[in-house]
Structure formats: C-alpha cells, structure tokens
Amino acid sequence: MDTFKKNFLSEGYVAIPELLTTDEVKELQAIYNQLLSEKEKTIGLRSDLAGNTVAENEKMERITQIMRPSLVEEKLQNHHVYQKALQWAKQLLGDDMDLDFDMLINKAPHTNTETPWHQDAAYWIDLPDKRAASCWIALDNVHEENGCMWFLPVKEQEVLPHQSLSGGGALYCNSDTTGAQAVPLLAGGCTFHDGFTLHYSKGNTTNGPRRALILNFRPKQMILLEREQGMDHTGDRKKRS
Numbered sequence: 702m703d704t705f706k707k708n709f710l711s712e713g714y715v716a717i718p719e720l721l722t723t724d725e726v727k728e729l730q731a732i733y734n735q736l737l738s739e740k741e742k743t744i745g746l747r748s749d750l751a752g753n754t755v756a757e758n759e760k761m762e763r764i765t766q767i768m769r770p771s772l773v774e775e776k777l778q779n780h781h782v783y784q785k786a787l788q789w790a791k792q793l794l795g796d797d798m799d800l801d802f803d804m805l806i807n808k809a810p811h812t813n814t815e816t817p818w819h820q821d822a823a824y825w826i827d828l829p830d831k832r833a834a835s836c837w838i839a840l841d842n843v844h845e846e847n848g849c850m851w852f853l854p855v856k857e858q859e860v861l862p863h864q865s866l867s868g869g870g871a872l873y874c875n876s877d878t879t880g881a882q883a884v885p886l887l888a889g890g891c892t893f894h895d896g897f898t899l900h901y902s903k904g905n906t907t908n909g910p911r912r913a914l915i916l917n918f919r920p921k922q923m924i925l926l927e928r929e930q931g932m933d934h935t936g937d938r939k940k941r942s
C-alpha cells in the first residue's frame with residue numbers, strides 16, 4: 702500500500718503537497734472570485750458559517766460557504782481538478798468512489814473567525830457504507846494565520862455530539878483537541894480527510910483571502926441512497942438526526 706493511502710487510513714487525513722499546477726490554481730482563483738462577487742448567482746447555496754449574529758446593516762460574510770458551486774458555474778464543472786481529485790479518492794478508498802458534492806469556503810482578509818472543531822459526518826445522514834473523503838484544496842498559500850486546516854484523528858467511527866452556532870452557523874463539538882496538527886500548504890496542495898476526523902481552522906488575520914475548494918467523494922451506491930432520501934447538499938445545514 703502506498704504511503705499516502707496508509708496514512709489516510711491510519712490517521713484519517715493525509716496531505717498531498719501538489720495536486721494542481723500553478724496555471725490550474727490561477728484558473729480556479731479566477732472562477733472562485735467571480736462566484737464570490739456575483740452573489741445573485743449563488744442565492745440559496747450561499748451562507749455564512751460564522752452564523753448571522755451581527756445586525757443586518759453591519760452584515761459582512763466572515764466565512765463564506767457556497768454549496769455545489771459547479772451547478773452554477775460550468776467552467777468549474779469541466780475543470781480538470783475534479784478528475785485529479787477523483788483519481789486520488791479512488792486510490793485512497795476504492796474504485797467505486799464518485800463526487801458527492803463540492804463547496805467553496807472563503808475566509809476574507811481580517812475576518813478572524815475560526816471554523817469550529819467538528820466531524821463532517823455530523824452534517825450527513827447515517828449511511829451503511831461509511832467510506833468518504835473530503836478533498837480540501839488550497840487556492841492560496843495557507844498557514845495558521847490565514848486559516849489552514851488542523852486535524853485530529855478519531856479512533857472509532859463514531860459521531861460525537863454536535864451543536865450549531867447561533868444564527869444558522871457551523872456545527873461544532875466540544876472535544877479535547879490536544880495533539881491536533883496544523884497542515885500548512887502551498888496553493889495547489891490539498892488534504893483529504895474522512896468523515897469522522899475532527900478538524901478546524903483558525904480565523905484569517907492576514908491581508909489576503911483564504912480560498913478553499915472542497916470536493917467530497919463517497920461510494921456511488923451511497924450517493925444514490927442519499928439522493929433517494931432527498932440529500933443533495935444544496936439545502937440548509939442540519940445536524941445528523
């Protein structure tokens with residue numbers, strides 16, 4: 702077994718330092734900026750993971766999340782990044798992996814808002830086949846100060862109790878995160894994490910954006926099961942019931 706797969710299976714996450722070329726990063730940055738600025742295009746798919754706790758007239762997005770961006774942007778849908786990431790997902794978890802959903806998570810400059818510790822499975826319905834991999838792709842150089850990812854392996858495949866931030870914000874869980882590792886990356890690098898791995902990122906305190914494109918993969922059969930149950934990752938955030 703190759704080292705990437707071994708690490709992914711034992712730790713619940715792995716870093717791939719160079720998924721994309723510099724040109725691919727530039728192409729994706731341009732598409733990303735367009736999606737961020739054209740708010741009307743992403744109505745219903747867009748929200749602030751920080752929750753809407755500020756007064757309406759002071760409202761500014763701190764952690765912009767856009768679900769399923771490739772549904773509204775054809776250039777994204779056809780981009781080579783989806784094939785590259787899928788090949789990795791197959792290598793890590795098997796040939797039956799397919800794209801379940803994509804999303805953008807942007808931390809604008811000086812918004813200094815952390816994404817709280819959570820497990821992705823807390824957002825999902827319970828499926829019989831638990832294999833899943835989220836590919837978190839850095840479109841800027843990322844480090845602690847602008848919000849690179851942190852990970853903490855979880856031994857059992859169990860979903861810890863989660864709560865939501867007020868105002869429809871992200872899910873979070875209170876857990877001892879001693880020993881968590883920060884994973885800085887250059888733009889074009891990525892990490893893969895599974896649905897149970899605890900993860901978090903600090904706020905962006907720098908002058909630049911922190912743009913991430915996230916692609917989630919799981920077995921084709923499980924995607925069909927999700928869709929049958931009305932789960933297509935476009936809707937409101939809900940806690941696992």
Ligand SMILES: O=C(O)CCC(=O)C(=O)O
Nearest residue numbers: 806816821837902913915
């Ligand atoms: O980008 C972030 O800050 C958090 C990303 C995340 O939670 C995820 O990809 O599952």
